[in-house]
Amino acid sequence: MKKNHQGDFLAAEHFAPHSLLMIANHDVPPFKGWWVGHDITIKQQYGLLDEAQTQAQFDARNIEKHRMLNFISRESNQHLSLDTDAFMVYEALASSLAAAPAKLFTIQIDDLDQQILPVNIPGTDKEYPNWRRLLSRPAAQIIKTQQTLLANLISIRNQ
Numbered sequence: 001m002k003k004n005h006q007g008d009f010l011a012a013e014h015f016a017p018h019s020l021l022m023i024a025n026h027d028v029p030p031f032k033g034w035w036v037g038h039d040i041t042i043k044q045q046y047g048l049l050d051e052a053q054t055q056a057q058f059d060a061r062n063i064e065k066h067r068m069l070n071f072i073s074r075e076s077n078q079h080l081s082l083d084t085d086a087f088m089v090y091e092a093l094a095s096s097l098a099a100a101p102a103k104l105f106t107i108q109i110d111d112l113d114q115q116i117l118p119v120n121i122p123g124t125d126k127e128y129p130n131w132r133r134l135l136s137r138p139a140a141q142i143i144k145t146q147q148t149l150l151a152n153l154i155s156i157r158n159q
Helices: 031-036 038-045 051-076 086-098 139-145 147-157
Strands: 020-022 104-106
Touching: 031 038, 031 086, 038 051, 051 086, 086 147, 139 147
Parallel strands: 020 104
Antiparallel strands: none
């Protein structure tokens, strides 16, 4: 997502029409893991971050979370908090972004599955078991479970 000079997220209307918009990809943690900071905890557990770095990343994450909540509030008039369930925040974010003018909008099945473990941690090859994590259930079941959200996103995209 695009930011201004203060680091705040720009309104979705400012996204380039000829672009690919995504909440995440294979090189960042799934949204739920990101929201609860599990990716930071994993890096600390694997010795990739010391205590000071871990605290600095949690502090920076909280700033980003507040910025995201402000974006959601501006775009959808939903007032969420840091205590809001991660998937509720994800649904609000996805719905807010679906209205952006970007021609392509993608979401990850990992996010629909509410995974917390990353599939990959860039820069690791021995520390973390990259590319080994599986989904918690078959993809068709995940999609069926999330059909209301998916239908909502499709509806927003078609407006």
